[in-house]
Amino acid sequence: MATATADKLTTELMGILGAKKPENIFPRLKALELLDMCGRCCGTGHYSYNAMTGTTCFGCQGRQFLMPKVTRNLVEAVRAKWTAEFAAEYHAKLAADAASRKRVESARGMYLASRTVKALQAGCEAARERGELVGRYWQHECEWEKRNMPEAAARRSELYTIQKYIDKALEGVVGAKEWDKATRSYKPADWTAIDARLAPLLAQFEALDSQTV
Numbered sequence: 001m002a003t004a005t006a007d008k009l010t011t012e013l014m015g016i017l018g019a020k021k022p023e024n025i026f027p028r029l030k031a032l033e034l035l036d037m038c039g040r041c042c043g044t045g046h047y048s049y050n051a052m053t054g055t056t057c058f059g060c061q062g063r064q065f066l067m068p069k070v071t072r073n074l075v076e077a078v079r080a081k082w083t084a085e086f087a088a089e090y091h092a093k094l095a096a097d098a099a100s101r102k103r104v105e106s107a108r109g110m111y112l113a114s115r116t117v118k119a120l121q122a123g124c125e126a127a128r129e130r131g132e133l134v135g136r137y138w139q140h141e142c143e144w145e146k147r148n149m150p151e152a153a154a155r156r157s158e159l160y161t162i163q164k165y166i167d168k169a170l171e172g173v174v175g176a177k178e179w180d181k182a183t184r185s186y187k188p189a190d191w192t193a194i195d196a197r198l199a200p201l202l203a204q205f206e207a208l209d210s211q212t213v
């Protein structure tokens, strides 16, 4: 009986929050500051170090908070705080985060996807079809590029250097997590912050690459 009531309250909670899945409740309650602080790590997400998981707290899996018991009181507190305005702000932040994540994740492949590299590849391919390029050694292609597309060839090496800096800046970002030196553990990637860190490199890359038409 108690479970049926809890299920009903959870369904009601999802309705108020516009949550399609039960797992959407947790992040929304976090934004509303209605989660319970993890008592094991006192809300730090970290506990004693071990080789497997670093210092990530077992109690909350590093999330710092725990899902509170779903009661009538909680449902009413959520109803009062989750206003249309709050929801709009929450979803705007989510969308901005998703856009940042997309930019960060595509940054690793920028060099290969660049207009400059594509133009050089297309140039070499056409030359090979015309019979100007024989053999399949990259040296032949590099020489052909330098002779026939010197500006793009020079740009290519600069773009390659910027890509190395980008890769370096993304060291420690694995999947949706990033390594936190201070706590010696992975934490959920802060896409907005990583995006901001990469921004000057991405701008430099784009400015150079856009010279290839």
Ligand SMILES: [Zn+2]
Pocket (backbone or CB within 6 Å): 038, 039, 040, 041, 042, 043, 044, 045, 046, 057, 058, 059, 060, 061, 062, 063, 064, 065
């Ligand atoms: Zn904890």
